[in-house]
Amino acid sequence: MFDWLKPNDVLWLIPVAPLLACLWIVLVGQIVRRQQAHRPVILAFAVSFAAAVYLLTSVVPGGFGTAGEHGEHARASSAIMTTIYQWIHVGGLDVAVTLRADAMSALMLVMVTSVSLLVAIFASGYMKGDPGYPRFFASIALFVFSMCMLVLAGNFLLMFVFWEAVGLCSYLLIGFWFQKPSAAAAAKKAFVVNRIGDFGFLLGVFLIWTTFGTLDFEQLFGSPTLIQAAFLQDPTVLTTICLLLFVGAIGKSAQFPLHVWLPDAMEGPTPVSALIHAATMVTAGVYLVARCTPFFVYAPTAQMFVAGIGAATALIAAITALTQYDLKRVLAYSTVSQLGYMFMSLGAAGAGLDLATHAVTFAMFHMFTHAFFKAVLFLSAGSVMHSMGDVIDMRRFSGLRKVLPITHITFLAGALALAGFPLLSGFWSKDEILAVLFTASQTGEHADFYRIILGVALLTSLMTAFYTFRAYFMTFWGEERFPAEAGDHPHDAPPAMAGPLFILAAAALGVGLIAGPTHLYGHYLEQTPGLPEAHAHAPNVLMMGISTVLALVGIAAAYGLYVRSPGIAQALKRGSGPLHHLSHEGLQLDWLYLRLIVTPLRLIAQLAERFDRCIIDVIVDCVGFVPGLFGAVLRPIHNGFVQNYAVVMLLGLVLGLVSVLRAFAGQM
Amino acid sequence: MNATALESQLIIGAILFALGVIGFLTRRNLILIMLSAELMLHGVSVNLTAFGKYHGNPQGQVFTIFVLTIAACEAGLALSLILTLYQRRKSLDVFLWGNLSEDDLPILSGDSPRSAMQPMTDPNANFPHLTPAGRAPLSPPRKT
Numbered sequence: 001m002f003d004w005l006k007p008n009d010v011l012w013l014i015p016v017a018p019l020l021a022c023l024w025i026v027l028v029g030q031i032v033r034r035q036q037a038h039r040p041v042i043l044a045f046a047v048s049f050a051a052a053v054y055l056l057t058s059v060v061p062g063g064f065g066t067a068g069e070h071g072e073h074a075r076a077s078s079a080i081m082t083t084i085y086q087w088i089h090v091g092g093l094d095v096a097v098t099l100r101a102d103a104m105s106a107l108m109l110v111m112v113t114s115v116s117l118l119v120a121i122f123a124s125g126y127m128k129g130d131p132g133y134p135r136f137f138a139s140i141a142l143f144v145f146s147m148c149m150l151v152l153a154g155n156f157l158l159m160f161v162f163w164e165a166v167g168l169c170s171y172l173l174i175g176f177w178f179q180k181p182s183a184a185a186a187a188k189k190a191f192v193v194n195r196i197g198d199f200g201f202l203l204g205v206f207l208i209w210t211t212f213g214t215l216d217f218e219q220l221f222g223s224p225t226l227i228q229a230a231f232l233q234d235p236t237v238l239t240t241i242c243l244l245l246f247v248g249a250i251g252k253s254a255q256f257p258l259h260v261w262l263p264d265a266m267e268g269p270t271p272v273s274a275l276i277h278a279a280t281m282v283t284a285g286v287y288l289v290a291r292c293t294p295f296f297v298y299a300p301t302a303q304m305f306v307a308g309i310g311a312a313t314a315l316i317a318a319i320t321a322l323t324q325y326d327l328k329r330v331l332a333y334s335t336v337s338q339l340g341y342m343f344m345s346l347g348a349a350g351a352g353l354d355l356a357t358h359a360v361t362f363a364m365f366h367m368f369t370h371a372f373f374k375a376v377l378f379l380s381a382g383s384v385m386h387s388m389g390d391v392i393d394m395r396r397f398s399g400l401r402k403v404l405p406i407t408h409i410t411f412l413a414g415a416l417a418l419a420g421f422p423l424l425s426g427f428w429s430k431d432e433i434l435a436v437l438f439t440a441s442q443t444g445e446h447a448d449f450y451r452i453i454l455g456v457a458l459l460t461s462l463m464t465a466f467y468t469f470r471a472y473f474m475t476f477w478g479e480e481r482f483p484a485e486a487g488d489h490p491h492d493a494p495p496a497m498a499g500p501l502f503i504l505a506a507a508a509l510g511v512g513l514i515a516g517p518t519h520l521y522g523h524y525l526e527q528t529p530g531l532p533e534a535h536a537h538a539p540n541v542l543m544m545g546i547s548t549v550l551a552l553v554g555i556a557a558a559y560g561l562y563v564r565s566p567g568i569a570q571a572l573k574r575g576s577g578p579l580h581h582l583s584h585e586g587l588q589l590d591w592l593y594l595r596l597i598v599t600p601l602r603l604i605a606q607l608a609e610r611f612d613r614c615i616i617d618v619i620v621d622c623v624g625f626v627p628g629l630f631g632a633v634l635r636p637i638h639n640g641f642v643q644n645y646a647v648v649m650l651l652g653l654v655l656g657l658v659s660v661l662r663a664f665a666g667q668m
Numbered sequence: 669m670n671a672t673a674l675e676s677q678l679i680i681g682a683i684l685f686a687l688g689v690i691g692f693l694t695r696r697n698l699i700l701i702m703l704s705a706e707l708m709l710h711g712v713s714v715n716l717t718a719f720g721k722y723h724g725n726p727q728g729q730v731f732t733i734f735v736l737t738i739a740a741c742e743a744g745l746a747l748s749l750i751l752t753l754y755q756r757r758k759s760l761d762v763f764l765w766g767n768l769s770e771d772d773l774p775i776l777s778g779d780s781p782r783s784a785m786q787p788m789t790d791p792n793a794n795f796p797h798l799t800p801a802g803r804a805p806l807s808p809p810r811k812t
Contacts, residue, residue: 351674640769642762643693 010051011082011099013138016111017044017051018116022141029134037134038124041141045120049113050147050370055080056106060527079105079529081218083225088157091214098154100217104528107364107521108151108287111371115279116144118500122379123271124655125496126386136176140275147280151287156205158214159288162202163252166281166599167194173276174268186264193261197223197251201288204231204244211237221294221530233300242295242302245288248307253285253339254326256313260590262336263320270382279371285341292359293349300350306448307347310458313330314340314666316587318463322470323573323584327381327392330471331374333586334418338370340667344453351440351450357531359436361522366429367520371427373417373508379501380411383493386477389485394471398654399480404492406501408476413505415472416663417512419465422544425512430461431547435540461547465554473562677718684711698753698760702746709739 021044029037059080062594079102088095101109120140127136146165151633153159161231167193175187209215211230220226231238249255254262256276265277276282289296289306296303314337321333345363348355387404437457440450451460483489493501514520561569573580582588637648688711691704713732720728748794750760 636769636773638769639773640766643763646693650693 007618008080008082010054011080011152012084013051014113015099015145015152016056017047018141018148018480019145020044022138022145025134025138025141029138034134035128037137038120040076041137042120042124043118044141045113045117045144045221045470046573048144049110049117050107052106052113056059056110059101059106060103073622074405079218079222083154085529086130086612090394093209093215095155095215097158098216098218099152100154101152102528104287104290104364104527105151107243107368107525108283109148111283111368112144112147112151115371115375115504116147116275119275119279119379122274122382122500123269126271126382126495127269132176133488136173136269139169139172139176140208140272143173143276147284150284154217156208156217160198160201161207163248163284166276166284167191167198167252170265170276173272174265176268176272180267183267186261186644188259190265193258196249197248197258200244200247200251204241204248207241207244208239211241217291221291223657224294227294229273235298239297239299239302240461242268242292242299244305245292245295245306245626246302249285249288250309250342251285252288253282253343254313254336255285255309255340256316257589259313259317259336259447259513260586260593261415262587263329263332266326266332270328270378270385273332274375274378274382277332278374281369282335282339283367286346286363289343289346291513291530293356294534295361296346296349297353297356297532300446303350304446305347305349306542307344307450307453307570310340310343310345310347312340313337313455314344314460315456318467319583321467323465323580325394327384327394327471327475328378330467331377331381332629334372334377334464334468335374337464338366338374338418340509341433341457341460342366342370344457345436348433348436348440351446352443353532355436355440355443357526358432358522359440359643360531361525362429362432362436364525364606365521366433369417369425369429369508369512371502372511373414373554375408376410376501376504376508377414377418379415379497379504380407383407383497383501384411386467386497387486387492387516388483389487389491391483391485394474396483397481397486398474399476400490401476403480403482403490404476406492406498409502410505411472411476414508417508419555420461420547421555422548422551423513424509425507427544427547428512431540431544432554433457434543434547438540438543458546458550462550462554465551466558468560470562473558477563478566535582674718674722677721678715680721681711681713681715684708684714687711688724698762701762702743702750705746706739706743708740711734796805 007649019038025037029040039568079100081098081100083096083098087097123136123140127133130136143166146162146169148161150162150166153162171187171191173357174190175184177183178187180216186332206214208220212220212226214220214226227238243306251258262282266273272643283407296306315325317333317337317340321330321337324333325551342363345359345366349359381392384397384400384407385408386402387400388397391397413424417424420427434454434457437450437454441447441454492498561572585591685708687751688704688706688708691707692701695701695704701751713735716732716735718728721725722729753765
């Protein structure tokens with residue numbers, strides 16, 4: 001389109017615009033026009049979004065393939081790269097700050113920048129009047145910069161740097177209201193748990209360098225020769241690399257057993273939850289595994305592990321979400337569960353090489369649609385919270401659909417998409433994942449394993465529909481009840497908040513339809529270099545039917561339990577007793593971690609502090625005591641006694657004389 | 669002159685010098701300290717003269733004359749310094765000048781020099797006064 005504007009030129013613009021906005025606010029915006037801090041950020045995000053859209057149209061020469069073409073077009077197109085700065089050049093390690101964009105990056109960037117833009121507009125209304133307003137927008141801008149750089153990173157080390165950076169921004173944003181002890185604790189927990197995953201990631205990066213001698217994506221993924229040679233030399237090293245990289249993804253994308261930070265992260269402001277913990281940061285793990293597909297295709301064991309962890313996570317999170325009372329917690333556990341879905345799909349590639357590209361494609365597609373419908377759900381929850389005076393406990397309000405019509409419509413759109421209602425975005429993406437799992441369970445090796453995974457996926461989709469609509473009915477149906485903090489008449493979302501809600505709701509409804517059955521998304525993504533050849537893919541009608549039935553059954557069950565006869569829900573809760581408690585507490589994992597890990601570590605820390613204070617400090621004090629001893633010995637020389645000085649003079653004279661006489665005697 | 673006689677003369681000089689040293693180190697009166705320093709000089713002069721006699725030339729005695737001259741100048745200087753010190757503390761006690769020490773050290777002299785810092789009663793009270801003689805001075809006597 002713009003021939004004079006090559007994609008290379010705008011590549012750096014995507015991350016740099018939010019960075020400049022952040023710097024502007026940090027340097028100037030803390031003092032000048034504090035309540036206008038949203039303007040540079042929204043402008044920067046709009047610029048990034050425009051650049052990302054331009055990148056989307058230009059990174060793939062073939063553009064969007066049509067639905068009729070089959071295998072030939074899925075050829076690797078060369079990725080666009082820009083090297084900004086030669087960072088490390090030591091011995092065998094050669095790492096440059098390189099931005100690399102291909103089809104996968106372009107799609108991811110469009111998702112990140114669009115959701116960021118809408119969330120920033122929403123936040124300018126939601127956070128109005130908060131004393132930390134500029135700090136919020138500076139942190140959000142820094143986060144989007146880090147996320148864009150993570151997606152655009154051209155080598156593993158750069159990706160790791162920004163992997164950590166998004167963790168840092170998540171810490172800053174979760175602990176935004178840091179005076180609240182629970183928020184500060186949640187931020188610390190998120191960062192520490194992420195760090196555990198980062199440790200695995202770093203070990204994986206080290207192993208990659210030891211095995212291949214390079215960390216660059218273009219060299220590793222551009223041509224398959226390097227990886228093939230390493231596989232022939234030692235088949236297990238690739239499995240180890242993949243498992244270690246996946247540990248990083250477990251931490252960042254909140255999979256079992258490191259998922260405990262995400263529900264607590266709801267202490268942050270709701271726009272933060274929408275942006276970071278629904279659409280962007282937690283998808284970094286999915287992006288990593290998808291990017292490393294050329295590694296994973298040589299490690300079916302690792303892929304099975306990925307699918308297994310994804311299934312376990314999806315199940316655990318769905319069980320926990322069934323009994324939560326906090327609306328944001330329900331959505332948080334739902335995010336964890338949907339991320340488990342994405343990893344189940346990524347792991348399904350272990351069934352066979354021909355399934356790999358489809359598995360990756362549909363995982364990324366689900367991530368794409370999930371970003372939009374989860375963001376709209378979170379932002380609607382934020383709007384509810386805003387109207388109810390920061391109360392988000394569902395037991396304290398109900399019947400909001402008459403009072404908050406805009407929020408009601410958008411929440412309903414997101415909930416239907418999440419539950420997988422037919423023809424909406426969630427339906428298409430979830431159905432494709434179920435189709436992939438079905439194919440994996442029929443053909444290829446490890447069919448039984450994938451059959452179990454498919455069963456878990458179906459069960460989880462039933463529970464998803466149920467708990468989503470349980471939350472919906474508890475909030476918006478029933479008699480009208482407002483908490484005391486809401487004031488006299490709760491007001492619906494102001495325009496700054498309503499606009500993004502509508503746009504995201506439209507996306508939640510329509511994106512799947514536009515990109516799914518027409519295979520636009522799939523054909524675009526298949527042109528990522530490094531993905532194996534893809535074959536044609538017919539829609540799986542059986543899975544479509546089953547998922548539709550499950551979604552409708554879940555919605556109907558929730559309607560029956562929470563609208564028709566609420567008494568049954570209470571009776572079930574009483575009847576199930578310990579099961580309900582187990583589910584509510586997240587299967588007691590937090591309790592377990594506290595007993596097994598946190599308390600021993602705290603004891604060790606106290607022990608170390610005691611040691612430091614009583615032993616090391618005493619040694620240092622003793623060392624400091626010795627000069628005092630010397631002084632005490634020498635000090636009495638100065639006693640002020642005048643004749644004492646005369647004695648000393650005499651002694652000095654005598655010594656001098658004696659030495660002179662001895663010298664004379666020696667000479668003679 | 670034989671060595672025995674030299675030896676005995678040197679011993680006398682040494683005794684004088686030692687007495688001067690002991691007096692210098694143990695006396696409490698500033699003038700007596702100066703006196704002991706002069707005694708040291710006398711001992712050295714005896715030493716010089718003995719050696720001059722021993723070697724048979726007058727160099728020893730000539731040097732003694734020098735020493736006496738220098739001693740006179742030095743006595744003048746010392747007395748003026750002592751006078752200045754006296755004007756400060758109104759006493760010739762050397763213990764009064766012993767306060768340049770650490771605060772936590774014990775007091776080494778017998779009776780505490782700290783307490784000696786307070787001047788005693790007017791030291792001129794008990795001293796004899798000469799009767800005025802000759803012409804009255806042109807300026808009235810200075811009150812000390």
